[in-house]
Amino acid sequence: xxxxxxxxxxxxxxxxxxxxxxxxxxxxxxxxxxxxxxxxxxxxxxxxxxxxxxxxxxxxxxxxxxxxxxxxxxxxxxxxxxxxxxxxxxxxxxxxxxxxxxxxxxxxxxxxxxxxxxxxxxxxxxxxxxxxxxxxxxxxxxxxxxxxxxxxxxxxxxxxxxxxxxxxxxxxxxxxxxxxxxxxxxxxxxxxxxxxxxxxxxxxxxxxxxxxxxxxxxxxxxxxxxxxxxxxxxxxxxxxxxxxxxxxxxxxxxxxxxxxxxxxxxxxxxxxxxxxxxxxxxxxxxxxxxxxxxxxxxxxxxxxxxxxxxxxxxxxxxxxxxxxxxxxxxxxxxxxxxxxxxxxxxxxxxxxxxxxxxxxxxxxxxxxx
Amino acid sequence: xxxxxxxxxxxxxxxxxxxxxxxxxxxxxxxxxxxxxxxxxxxxxxxxxxxxxxxxxxxxxxxxxxxxxxxxxxxxxxxxxxxxxxxxxxxxxxxxxxxxxxxxxxxxxxxxxxxxxxxxxxxxxxxxxxxxxxxxxxxxxxxxxxxxxxxxxxxxxxxxxxxxxxxxxxxxxxxxxxxxxxxxxxxxxxxxxxxxxxx
Ligand code: SF4
Ligand code: SF4
Numbered sequence: 165x166x167x168x169x170x171x172x173x174x175x176x177x178x179x180x181x182x183x184x185x186x187x188x189x190x191x192x193x194x195x196x197x198x199x200x201x202x203x204x205x206x207x208x209x210x211x212x213x214x215x216x217x218x219x220x221x222x223x224x225x226x227x228x229x230x231x232x233x234x235x236x237x238x239x240x241x242x243x244x245x246x247x248x249x250x251x252x253x254x255x256x257x258x259x260x261x262x263x264x265x266x267x268x269x270x271x272x273x274x275x276x277x278x279x280x281x282x283x284x285x286x287x288x289x290x291x292x293x294x295x296x297x298x299x300x301x302x303x304x305x306x307x308x309x310x311x312x313x314x315x316x317x318x319x320x321x322x323x324x325x326x327x328x329x330x331x332x333x334x335x336x337x338x339x340x341x342x343x344x345x346x347x348x349x350x351x352x353x354x355x356x357x358x359x360x361x362x363x364x365x366x367x368x369x370x371x372x373x374x375x376x377x378x379x380x381x382x383x384x385x386x387x388x389x390x391x392x393x394x395x396x397x398x399x400x401x402x403x404x405x406x407x408x409x410x411x412x413x414x415x416x417x418x419x420x421x422x423x424x425x426x427x428x429x430x431x432x433x434x435x436x437x438x439x440x441x442x443x444x445x446x447x448x449x450x451x452x453x454x455x456x457x458x459x460x461x462x463x464x465x466x467x468x469x470x471x472x473x474x475x476x477x478x479x480x481x482x483x484x485x486x487x488x489x490x491x492x493x494x495x496x497x498x499x500x501x502x503x504x505x506x507x508x509x510x511x512x513x514x515x516x517x518x519x520x521x522x523x524x525x526x527x528x529x530x531x532x533x
Numbered sequence: 534x535x536x537x538x539x540x541x542x543x544x545x546x547x548x549x550x551x552x553x554x555x556x557x558x559x560x561x562x563x564x565x566x567x568x569x570x571x572x573x574x575x576x577x578x579x580x581x582x583x584x585x586x587x588x589x590x591x592x593x594x595x596x597x598x599x600x601x602x603x604x605x606x607x608x609x610x611x612x613x614x615x616x617x618x619x620x621x622x623x624x625x626x627x628x629x630x631x632x633x634x635x636x637x638x639x640x641x642x643x644x645x646x647x648x649x650x651x652x653x654x655x656x657x658x659x660x661x662x663x664x665x666x667x668x669x670x671x672x673x674x675x676x677x678x679x680x681x682x683x684x685x686x687x688x689x690x691x692x693x694x695x696x697x698x699x700x701x702x703x704x705x706x707x708x709x710x711x712x713x714x715x716x717x718x719x720x721x722x723x724x725x726x727x728x729x730x731x732x
Contacts, residue, residue: 201584202577206593492577493570 168276176282180262187483188422189224195487196220202491234411239310242408246309251409251416254302257295258423264288265430266350267475268440268468269447272461280440280468281350288349289341292431293334296386299424300326303388303395303405306417310408318404321498322395325385328505329392333382335513336375339520340435343371353439357446365443368436374516376436378509383428385505388421390490394501429482437478440471447471607714608666609684611659613702614677621703622678625654629670629679637663638670654699661687661695668715681715682706 197220200207208223216222238247268280285291300323307319341347344355358366369376385392396404406417433439442450450470454463496504562568584591594601603609614622625642643655670679679702689695697705 198581200593201581201591204580204584204591206588206591206595488574488577492573 172273172276172278173282176278176280177263180267180282181259184259184262184423184426185419187426188419189228191422191425191483191487192224192227192418193221194484195490196223198484198487199491202488228415231412231415236411236413239312239408241311243309243311246305247408248413250302250306250309251413251420252302253305254299254420255416255423257298257302258420258427261292261295261424261427262430264291264349265427265434266353266439267430268471269451270464271468272464274461279350280472284348284350287347288352289337289347292349293330296424296427297326297330299420302420306409307405310405312408314401315405315407318395318397318401318407321397321401322388322405325388325392325394325501325505328502329382329385329509332378332505332509332513333386335510335517336372336378336382337435339372339375339516340368342517342520342524343368349434349439353434353441354447356438357441359444359446365438365441367438367441372436372516372520374512375520376432378513378516379436380432381509383432384486384489385501387424387428387486389425389486391493391496392501393495394498397495425486426479426483429479429486432482433475433478439478440475442471442474603683603685603714605683605713607681607683607685608668609682609711609714610661610687610705611664611670611679611681611697611702612706613657613679613699615703621654621657621699622676623654623657623674624650624676624678625652625657626675628673628675632669632673633664634667634669635663635665637661657699657702659697659702661697662692671715671717674717677717680713680717682711683714684709684711 197207199205208220209217211217211220211222211226213222213225238244263282264285266279266281266284270277270279272278303322304319307315307317307322310316340352344352346352346355352368356365356367360366360370364370384390388395394404395401396406401407406414409417441447447467451464451467454466454470457463458466580590616622625640627640627642630636630638630640637660639656639658639660640654641656642652645651645653666681668681671681687695
């Protein structure tokens with residue numbers, strides 16, 4: 165990789181990290197205000213800078229300042245090393261997973277075609293699963309290292325839940341992998357630009373509706389969001405694995421949760437909702453229009469911007485869905501969670517896989533391949 | 534025992550009705566819970582939109598600007614009543630201190646120069662942090678000397694701020710305006726009801 169290539173890669177990585185880290189305060193704001201309005205309350209609207217509360221958007225700023233200056237307490241009976249390591253281990257995988265998510269079509273810089281994706285790995289999906297599951301180690305370590313029974317119970321629950329839902333998550337995507345014949349997310353998104361009978365966009369959700377449902381449910385479970393937040397359970401376990409954490413360490417867990425949520429939503433969008441594809445306008449058509457308008461170089465930038473907008477809109481919807489569901493549904497009981505995971509989701513995912521395989525076989529046979 | 538019968542329901546059917554309502558007998562699409570979940574999400578979304586449109590239904594009282602209307606019998610911070618002369622009405626009989634379940638009234642009695650008044654409180658202290666605001670002291674007082682206000686805005690930087698002495702209890706309402714709260718009962722006493730433990 166030459167110098168320019170390196171610079172471009174760094175710029176992309178920086179852009180994604182910036183995006184993710186800044187999504188957190190926005191999401192916290194959305195969560196608090198959204199929850200308030202759903203529950204017939206008003207929510208935080210007091211914190212203001214020079215009299216401007218910006219509908220409560222200043223509140224996360226104040227929260228951050230508060231987190232930084234709060235006492236950083238390590239319980240005397242905690243295992244110091246793991247206690248300090250746990251929040252980092254939770255945050256890093258959450259940030260890393262986003263690397264393979266493409267957020268726009270290729271952009272032309274001079275002679276160079278730049279992919280709008282931090283890393284176009286040929287094992288794309290496998291990477292996602294490998295890294296995303298690392299997050300649970302942070303949760304388990306946190307619970308174990310704090311030496312608190314509630315934290316410990318929380319992390320035991322988290323690990324059991326993770327194992328149960330990882331299975332159906334992987335199986336639900338496998339169907340999509342078979343349909344598109346690739347593990348690369350960028351190729352998948354590109355394939356979703358096709359249209360059925362020239363009308364219906366052939367998104368993953370059209371090809372694999374059941375897979376979509378199962379994947380969304382698994383993502384909820386993987387990100388520990390309600391109705392699957394058994395690892396936290398404010399009511400029974402105080403807040404589970406991060407009961408003993410304070411100040412910035414707690415904030416790190418908080419950030420990790422929201423970043424994992426963003427990554428999960430981005431995966432749903434990329435796999436099942438056409439990623440950066442603008443509905444009804446294929447990337448070639450869009451690039452043609454913008455190239456006519458601004459020339460091929462700047463045109464590809466404008467097209468990428470529009471596609472990024474489309475991606476963000478879909479992402480935003482799913483992030484809102486996370487919040488919406490959280491304030492609608494109550495938490496599962498533990499046996500219900502396990503039953504759903506093993507007796508409903510897993511058989512359904514397997515059935516989905518079998519049917520997909522059979523259909524593909526028939527189609528391929530008909531095509532004489 | 535004869536079976537309890539509900540009009541219009543044949544007891545023999547009850548079992549069937551109960552069975553019909555278990556999960557296993559609902560159609561499969563109901564049992565996926567997806568219609569119910571979507572219905573629930575519709576409810577929350579309706580609330581969200583309604584509350585974004587206007588604040589008519591939000592329960593929030595935006596506190597420092599808007600305050601809740603409390604009942605006239607609200608039991609807030611106490612005050613000591615005065616005689617027309619400005620002296621406390623209290624005769625230091627210790628009834629309130631005796632009645633107080635939190636044991637937070639401290640009185641030191643002294644001889645009053647006016648022979649018509651037997652005693653007066655040299656000191657009268659209420660510990661506002663121990664007090665449970667039950668109002669028993671108000672009920673116990675034979676002289677109508679202690680009563681309560683609707684003041685609930687009690688915040689202080691030190692614990693000592695909540696040790697209210699005689700001077701404070703007599704005069705704090707001159708400095709801050711607060712409505713009357715729980716007052717001694719002045720109506721007829723119903724002996725019958727009292728025997729049942731109610732005033
Ligand atoms: S209100 Fe109750 S607790 Fe408080 S001083 Fe009076 S009797 Fe005691
Ligand atoms: S009961 Fe009334 S008169 Fe007696 S000490 Fe208390 S306040 Fe004074």
